Amino acid sequence: EQRLLRPDLWVIGNVVTRGNPLMEAILDHGGRFVSGPQWLAENVLHGKWVMAVAGTHGKTTTASMLAWILEQAGRRPGFLIGGVPSDFGLSARLTESPCFVIEADEYDTAFFDKRSKFLHYRARTALINNIEFDHADIFPDLAAIETQFHHFVRTLPRCGLIVAPAADAAVDRVLQRGCWTPVQRFGEASDWCASAVDDTGFAVHQGETSVGRLQWAMLGAHNRDNALAAIAAAFHAGVAPEVAIQALAAFGGVKRRMEWRGAASGIDLYDDFAHHPTAIATTVAGLRRKLGRRARILAVLEPRSNTMKLGVMKDRLAESLREADRVFCYTEGLTWDARAVLAPLGAVAHCEDRLDRLIQAVAANARAGDSILVMSNGGFGGIHDKLLEALAVPR
Missing domain, CATH: 3.40.1190.10 (Mur-like, catalytic domain)
Incomplete structure (x- = not known):
């Protein structure tokens, strides 16, 4: 149906691969593309x-x-x-x-x-x-x-x-x-x-x-x-x-770069795009510097990038999270054992392959005065609003 539009030129993004039905039709019919x-x-x-x-x-x-x-x-x-x-x-x-x-x-x-x-x-x-x-x-x-x-x-x-x-x-x-x-x-x-x-x-x-x-x-x-x-x-x-x-x-920052998303029950929620171990370590350290040593930081991570999913950087992950007081890792779709990778952190680390259970675990551990830092290069299943809702429930 899209090919019937007969555009002068097709602009192809890098997410398109061979085998894509529209791309195959463009190639078969000699369409101009760039x-x-x-x-x-x-x-x-x-x-x-x-x-x-x-x-x-x-x-x-x-x-x-x-x-x-x-x-x-x-x-x-x-x-x-x-x-x-x-x-x-x-x-x-x-x-x-x-x-x-x-x-x-x-x-x-x-x-x-x-x-x-x-x-x-x-x-x-x-x-x-x-x-x-x-x-x-x-x-x-x-x-x-x-x-x-x-x-x-x-x-x-x-x-x-x-x-x-x-x-x-x-x-x-x-x-x-x-x-x-x-x-x-x-x-x-x-x-x-x-x-x-x-x-x-x-x-x-x-x-x-x-x-x-x-x-x-x-x-x-x-x-x-x-x-x-x-x-x-x-x-x-x-x-x-x-x-x-x-x-x-007067610079106001960038959305999803240490962005404050809200608070519930005295707990602040931040969002960041960090997904590489270097960026994760830098982001956690930045929040630590702001809050001080006595504050608790709960790091919530989705290793979603292609590099992280492949496990290429997994051996650096535990060290990148050492500045956090608690670590919660969403493991759905990973081909490597996140529990083993985060084992050097001891009882501080918690892994879940279901988002609802991850949210429950974070909410159960959080207390007034804590800061939750969510890190992912994707939408993370809408975890930010879901976490704020869970935190607002009286416990």
């Missing part, structure tokens, strides 16, 4: 100052920060982000501005184009937050991912800029393979760094020069790095650091 990233590059990004935010972790938050800085600087950028920045309330926007911020993913383009999506975007400003092994369903090892980032770097112009961390061995290896674009670093003792760090914010330095203090409510050292990267990228586009700092002071 990948989503290629269509985007040719019809939206062409002629724009593309600011691509890449890396294993922090893409969505950093892209949201950068878009918000440009917005507050009067640039009114277009953007395409893999989450919803709270300040905009939408994940994509097309404007007349020459600036376009895009979350640049290393996942493959389509079943007929196995290059990473970001190779199509022809960025002028490229942020590489970090590089770590992920996407075990399509990459055999870290070296394969580094090769895709190397290809990405090869597409960047001499007049562009690469914003990279001061200390990341994988990023360094990528740049050492060949780089034709100026590089600025963020992090300790680098081009963009922070000092006087406390729970209210930090001072920002451009080299040896202090350019202001950012006071905000964002949690964690990872968000401090995200902010430095966004400030550096915005400066490349002509936004003064002082303006960027003022914008980030």
Whole structure:
């Protein structure tokens, strides 16, 4: 029925595989088709100052920060982000501005184009937050991912800029393979760094020069790095650091990134997209820093990503959750033994393969003053509202 629409062009997403009935019909009848990233590059990004935010972790938050800085600087950028920045309330926007911020993913383009999506975007400003092994369903090892980032770097112009961390061995290896674009670093003792760090914010330095203090409510050292990267990228586009700092002071965050979802019976519920052990550890540590050592954190995890389902990262999972006081893992669909993997945590860990039982276990363990941190890269069966309902029942 869809083929009867007879469009001029079919745009194919990377979730479509051979064997899909519509795709097979398109191929059989000689229909014109193109990948989503290629269509985007040719019809939206062409002629724009593309600011691509890449890396294993922090893409969505950093892209949201950068878009918000440009917005507050009067640039009114277009953007395409893999989450919803709270300040905009939408994940994509097309404007007349020459600036376009895009979350640049290393996942493959389509079943007929196995290059990473970001190779199509022809960025002028490229942020590489970090590089770590992920996407075990399509990459055999870290070296394969580094090769895709190397290809990405090869597409960047001499007049562009690469914003990279001061200390990341994988990023360094990528740049050492060949780089034709100026590089600025963020992090300790680098081009963009922070000092006087406390729970209210930090001072920002451009080299040896202090350019202001950012006071905000964002949690964690990872968000401090995200902010430095966004400030550096915005400066490349002509936004003064002082303006960027003022914008980030009012940054509202991103939905599903340490998002407070509500409270019941004196128990707070947070939601986060974390699904990789590094992100899980960083997220739990950020909440711990906010709440202090005396508060109880109940971590509720769904290992839902393809990498986690395959068990590639399972040996790092227990250690990533050590900052939590209780750990609840949803095991439905896993091919590995979560109980054995989390055994090093002892009685702290609890596993269930049914969502209703998991919710019951969390509710039974939670008490007033606790904080529940739900982590999944999916909807987790609507667990947030269900948990709040269960917590509200008098016990």
